[in-house]
Amino acid sequence: MQNHQHVSSALNRLIxxxxxxxxxxxxxxxxxxxxxxxxxxxxxxxxxxEKSRTDPMLKK
Structure with missing residues (x-):
C-alpha cells in the first residue's frame, strides 16, 4: 500500500x-x-x- 501512495503522490506532482x-x-x-x-x-x-429532406446521397 505504501508503494501505491508513493506512486500516487509522484503522479500528483507530475500532473x-x-x-x-x-x-x-x-x-x-x-x-x-x-x-x-x-x-x-x-x-x-x-x-x-434522417427526418430532413436532404438528398439521400448527401446524407451518406
Missing amino acids: VGGGQTFDLNALLQSTSRTLSNLDFEHQHEMQRL
Whole structure:
C-alpha cells in the first residue's frame, strides 16, 4: 500500500504540480459526462438529418 501512495503522490506532482492534488475520479466523471453529452448531441443530429429532406446521397 505504501508503494501505491508513493506512486500516487509522484503522479500528483507530475500532473498538477506540488501544491495541488489530482482527483482521478473527478476527471473520469467529467470525461464521462462530456462523452455522454457528445453522444446525445450526435444522436439528436442524426435523427434530425434522417427526418430532413436532404438528398439521400448527401446524407451518406
